[in-house]
């Protein structure tokens with residue numbers, strides 16, 4: 001039983017199904033749409049020095065030496081690489097190709113004109129990192145009324161170092177000119193060929209020899225590669241997407257792709273269900289109660305993988321007396337006192353102690369208590385719920401979720417093989 005439908009839950013479900021395990025998955029897929037859709041492995045290390053890293057593997061070596069309890073230190077670099085490659089190979093198979101370099105991070109434009117280092121980007125964003133690297137003649141397009149994106153802000157921020165960077169603003173043909181527009185509306189509209197052609201025509205008058213055209217991430221939900229190729233043909237330029245502020249279409253694409261395709265692998269998926277109760281059974285295994293707003297089904301599972309996230313995902317609950325794990329009431333590694341949770345300033349480089357609170361595990365990703373004893377023989381944990389990591393400050397969100405999911409599923413498969 002995989003509890004969680006964030007990146008860790010989805011990756012664990014995929015890896016387990018690929019290993020021939022019979023998987024039931026539950027979780028609200030809501031959180032994935034907040035993600036920018038790019039896959040960070042390790043972009044900043046050490047966080048205290050805010051050191052931006054071009055080579056994530058180099059940084060990883062330093063991290064596992066300096067932080068032996070970090071979840072990444074539980075895996076060999078090859079295992080982490082295989083986990084990311086297995087996930088992106090699957091996404092390419094189901095129509096969501098990702099790109100990146102083997103041994104270095106990609107530099108990506110953000111919607112506010114800063115640049116970030118990340119490990120894998122959707123193919124639709126790839127030309128953007130090439131335009132940035134070449135400082136090539138490039139047009140960035142604003143859509144009237146679109147929230148969470150400003151081409152003008154980007155040119156303001158980047159313009160001095162990139163003279164050939166221009167911006168233009170267009171109305172989205174076929175939508176009312178008044179009021180806000182949401183990326184999802186535009187994305188669904190661009191799935192229709194006639195609307196796409198009108199959209200391209202509205203941009204074409206502004207291209208004027210630009211080699212690259214940057215757009216907010218609105219190029220469809222199901223046919224992004226086709227829409228990208230079509231626009232490139234119409235505009236006679238390389239086209240790329242730039243992530244918008246969350247909730248982002250890039251997250252929605254991931255959600256839709258996983259929801260549609262994981263069941264094809266034989267997964268019994270319950271994407272709007274919560275697990276309300278989980279009890280260990282005397283003979284081993286667990287009985288779980290799940291449902292939409294109340295328990296509707298029970299599941300008997302030999303093993304459980306907890307990928308319930310942190311405070312947003314509701315895997316961890318902050319209370320007056322401390323931080324609690326919501327389902328099994330597992331021991332949570334955390335600061336002794338509540339007043340140690342936060343550093344003095346919100347953007348403190350070293351981060352907040354509360355961000356490193358979470359579930360401690362052994363090398364098999366099995367939750368342990370304060371003296372290192374395994375809590376339940378058949379319980380595993382993965383993702384941001386794990387202790388001793390600060391994925392936000394080290395830019396390692398998806399990498400950590402996917403790698404720990406890989407490690408936990410490997411351990412489960414081994415336990416299944418040795419117990420059968």
Ligand SMILES: Cc1cc2nc3c(=O)[nH]c(=O)nc-3n(C[C@H](O)[C@H](O)[C@H](O)COP(=O)(O)OP(=O)(O)OC[C@H]3O[C@@H](n4cnc5c(N)ncnc54)[C@H](O)[C@@H]3O)c2cc1C
Nearest residue numbers: 004005006007008028035040275308309313383384397398
């Ligand atoms: C705004 C935002 C931007 C981000 N940007 C990036 C980025 O640019 N790059 C990057 O690499 N990462 C990014 N991330 C992080 C990344 O997307 C993941 O959130 C992160 O990797 C943690 O994933 P997770 O699966 O551990 O947890 P979550 O994504 O929090 O998922 C937890 C899951 O558990 C489920 N759950 C919890 N309790 C129960 C229960 N009782 N029963 C059933 N299901 C339950 C929740 O419904 C949810 O599906 C971003 C995240 C956010 C929120």
